[in-house]
Amino acid sequence: MEEFDYYEVLEIAKNSDKEVIKKAYRKLALKYHPDRNAGDKEAEEKFKQINEAYQVLSDDSKREIYDRYGKAGLESSGFSGFSGRDFGDIFGDLGSIFESVFGQGFSKRNRTSDNFESDFAIELKLSFKEAVFGCKKEIKNKFKQYCKTCKGSGAKTKEKCRSCGGEGRIYSRNGFMTFTQTCPKCEGIGESIKDKCETCNGKKYTIKEENIKIDIPEGIDTDNRIRATERGNELPNGKRGDLYIIIEVEEDEHFIRDKDDIYIEIPVFFTNIILGGSIKVPSLRGELELKIPANTKDKERFVFKNEGVKNISNSQIGRLIVQIKITYPNEKLTSEQRKLAESLHKSFGLKNEPHKSILDNCIDKIKDWLN
Secondary structure, three states: OOOOOHHHHHOOOOOOOHHHHHHHHHHHHHHHOOOOOOOOHHHHHHHHHHHHHHHHHOOHHHHHHHHHHHHHHHHHOOOOOOOOOOHHHHHHHHHHHHHHHHOOOOOHHHEOOOOOEOOEEEEEEEOHHHHHHOEEEEEEEEEEEEOOOOOOOOEEEEEEOOOOOOOOEEEEEEOOEEEEEEOOOOOOOOEEEEEEOOOOOOOOEEEEEEEEEEEEOOOOOOOOEEEEOOOOOEOOOOOEOOEEEEEEEOOOOOOEEEOOEEEEEEEEEHHHHHHOEEEEEEEOOEEEEEEEOOOOOOOOEEEEOOOOOEOOOOOOEOOEEEEEEEEOOOOOOOHHHHHHHHHHHHHOHHHHOHHHHHHHHHHHHHHHHHO
């Protein structure tokens, strides 16, 4: 098994939870997927590695073995990974892993013998506002279409496959046993490319571009998927697969989103905390009045129902949660402000030094220890 660290491959820390692992895999799988890196051997190898890493780290038992004993422990338990195996042979394994993260749309039943998937995914970044309120987006979609010139063969002219002699199968003998398998060079066709098709340069497909409009529903969130039917790659029969749009939402400067709930931290001057009162706070849809009771604690939270994000599934609206942050003067007090503060402090009498009884008791206790 090739030596590479699974955590380094996924660019995550060793204490990452499953959600972090899944997000890292999703990001890298989209980046290095063969549909985006046709003919790039380095990207192909990287794609194998991140799939192998995800297969191990997303499985609790495999991850525990790996963390304790490394790859040697996995090998002894029967896991061999993808290293050293032909990319075509392992594509079904990768497809099942891809399915587990991206959903049933990425099914190996949509793959042809050329590792050409009819369905594929792209990532779409949305602003916080676009995700919360929904919008319409126009995106440029690049999809594969089997070459019309060579009818998807990749060849201008063909010749008999030199590996199998045109039979489409190769044979090997082990003692008295003879084994046959599909020729990996011609994939059982019996012919290979002599001169490449000038239109597709032997790739068997061409890249087409189109602009499509997508309706973004209100309340969509990071990792949600939108399926654009028949906007995927075009197969030889003329039918197109589906395009899956994976959403990534940018963070907002003030609001923090947790599913359908929205959090915001509001700075409140200490005098407002002492006196209590009402302040205006921002919400997703305007302003709200927040009544602050006297002596409210730092980080205390106030909840406004139905002021959060609309749930994409059931249309219920989440909460707005306002957290108080008590602030104090940054600048030096004026002589007048200092006199007022001192006067207020003295007006509380013994209550203005609650720390004193604690300190006195602690000092007395230490004296007892030393006697």
